[in-house]
Every structure is written in structure tokens, then in C-alpha cells.
Amino acid sequence: MLTGLVLAVTATACGSPHERRDDAHAAAVRFEQALGAGRTAVLCAALAPGTREEVEQSAEGPCDRAVERDKLPAGGAVRHVDVYGDQAQAVLEHDTVFLAHFDDGWKVTAAGCEPHGEEPYQCEIKGR
Amino acid sequence: MSRDGGADHRGRGRARGFLYDNGLGLAFGAAFVLAITGQAIAGRAEFNSELITDGLQPMGFLAYLTSSDFAVDVTENWQSEYLQFFLYISVTVWLVQRGSPESKPVDKAGPESDHDQLTGEHARPDSPRWAAARDWRQAVYSHSLGLVMGTVFLLCWFSQSVTGVASYNERQLRQLQDPIGWAEYLGRAEFWSRTLQNWQSELLAVASMAVLSIYLRQRGSPESKPVGASHSTTGVEG
Numbered sequence: 001m002l003t004g005l006v007l008a009v010t011a012t013a014c015g016s017p018h019e020r021r022d023d024a025h026a027a028a029v030r031f032e033q034a035l036g037a038g039r040t041a042v043l044c045a046a047l048a049p050g051t052r053e054e055v056e057q058s059a060e061g062p063c064d065r066a067v068e069r070d071k072l073p074a075g076g077a078v079r080h081v082d083v084y085g086d087q088a089q090a091v092l093e094h095d096t097v098f099l100a101h102f103d104d105g106w107k108v109t110a111a112g113c114e115p116h117g118e119e120p121y122q123c124e125i126k127g128r
Numbered sequence: 129m130s131r132d133g134g135a136d137h138r139g140r141g142r143a144r145g146f147l148y149d150n151g152l153g154l155a156f157g158a159a160f161v162l163a164i165t166g167q168a169i170a171g172r173a174e175f176n177s178e179l180i181t182d183g184l185q186p187m188g189f190l191a192y193l194t195s196s197d198f199a200v201d202v203t204e205n206w207q208s209e210y211l212q213f214f215l216y217i218s219v220t221v222w223l224v225q226r227g228s229p230e231s232k233p234v235d236k237a238g239p240e241s242d243h244d245q246l247t248g249e250h251a252r253p254d255s256p257r258w259a260a261a262r263d264w265r266q267a268v269y270s271h272s273l274g275l276v277m278g279t280v281f282l283l284c285w286f287s288q289s290v291t292g293v294a295s296y297n298e299r300q301l302r303q304l305q306d307p308i309g310w311a312e313y314l315g316r317a318e319f320w321s322r323t324l325q326n327w328q329s330e331l332l333a334v335a336s337m338a339v340l341s342i343y344l345r346q347r348g349s350p351e352s353k354p355v356g357a358s359h360s361t362t363g364v365e366g
Contacts, residue, residue, distance in 0.1 A: 084294050084300075085295075086298070100185070101185070102185045123304060128183040
């Protein structure tokens, strides 16, 4: 009963787990499509504020020029998405993308990520 | 006194009687609501501070109330409290503590006779019906307190594991690490650290209460022996 209540409350709080996973999945797909099409403005808009800030700071220039210069590898199709609370991980054919939920939807916090054993993924772009 | 005044007086008497008769449950219920509200406020502030540090969006109060971070902090404490009562109820059937008001008399260890427990043919007219039954109902009712406390403990512990893995994985993703499954989480240090840090404090509290109440008194408290009772008196509450 208690567990059911906890799960029900958690599930209904901000949409069902399926809806959240679908939304995160769609955000990852949009990010990859923008990457493939070279639409840098869309790509930058898909980044979380902290990640975009880091990209601009490390490039010492605007985001769209930075992502154009440091081209991310194409990730391919999304294989699966895990969502926990406001955080998500999308595993693609050739990439792993991390996302976080904001008021205006899911945003990419890190992309171009490679596993690094027990340590955090090493990512081409990431936030703080 | 007018008729209305008399009715009013009786109404106030009934209201005062209800509050007086249920003071313990009401006071602790109210304190519980205040404490869990305070926990939610402080927990959200701490959680949001972590999110802001990571460059993420802070969480609203309602969203925090339904988050796995809040749920695991609540359930890890609940399970240990119900475990404490379950153990205390069950273990005190068999184990005694000479001189403690928390223990029954030392020669009474065990489930005791039907005569002592007012069960079966020894049930009184005002005994619960299942106490007088001579079948499974008496067996169930005889252990109902421990069964309910034990079941609530297991449910809370299970809830802790479910909300715990969700909270753990949310943190893993924030730190750009892979999430793990529920079974793997049960073997992780975090699950056992959360569990055992609560168990040890509950067990210490029970052990110290059982022993300190041999020698120390709290006048008027049913949890203490009468002030003048000897240290060797066992199973007498004041």
C-alpha cells in the first residue's frame, strides 16, 4: 500500500514515467537531427544553460560558432532512454547524451560522451 | 443556567474530554506533521543547493514532496522506527531485563498461558471476539500487533529501496554516470549505509531505555517504575 502510494505520487507528480521518457527521447532525437543538419542555432537552444555557458566560455565566443567549430560526432539512432526524476540518459548507437528537465522541456547537459570505467563519462561538451 | 447554556457546557465537556482522552495521539500526530514539514523545507533547500551548484533548475516545493530524494529520506526513517517496535514487541516475549519496567517479570518469559492471556476458555465477556476463538483467528489475533508492525516495516524498507535507487540514479545521471538496477542497488554501500545508520540508533535507544529505566525514574510516566520502586522490581510501570 505504502509503496504503491509512493510510486503513484511520484508517477503522477510530473507526468507518467512513460510520458517523461518519451519527452526525453524526443529531445535527444531533436538534438541529433539538429547535429546532423548542422543547424547550430537549434543545437545551442537544445543545450542546458550551464552547458551552453561552458561551451561559450571554453570557445571564448558565441555558442553557434563554437559548436560549428568543435563538431560533435553523429550519435545515430536512440537505443534506449533512462529517466530518474529530472535527469535522463539517452544511449545512442554511437554516443551517450545526458539531459535534464527544465521549465521549457528537456535540455542536453552533456553530449559526445564515452564511458570511462567506474568514473564519470568523458564528454565533448558538458556543464559545470 | 439556561437549557442552551447547559447544552453548550456539555458540548465543551465532550470536546475537552476528546482532547484529554486522546492527548498523546493528537500531540504526537501534530508534532509529526510539523517535523515532516520542517524536513521537507530543509530537504528541499539542501537539494536545490546541489542542483544550483550543478547548473540545474531548482525544484518547487510540491515537486520536491513527490521526489525520490524526499521519499527515501522519509522511508529510511520510517522503516527503522517500525523495526524498532516490531523487535521490541516480539523480543520482549522471550527476553527479559531484570529490574526494567520495559520487561515483564523474569519468570514470565514466553507466550504465557491461556489463563494469563485471557484467551480461549479464559476469555472474558469484554475480551475481543477473536481472543475467545479456538481456531486460526486466535493465533492471528494473538500476533496481530507484531504482524502489523513487521509488515509495515517490510513495506517501508521496500519503499526505501525503490525510492533509494531512483534517488541514487538521479544523482548518478547528474554526475554523468550510468544508472543501476534495483537488485544491484541492494548490494551497494549507500543502501546499507542508509539502513544501518538508522537501525543502530534505534537499537541503541531501546537498549539504553531497557537498562536506564532500571535505575532512573520519571515520576508519573507509565514508561517508568514508580519513583519509590526498588531497582530489582521488574515489569512494574508507574
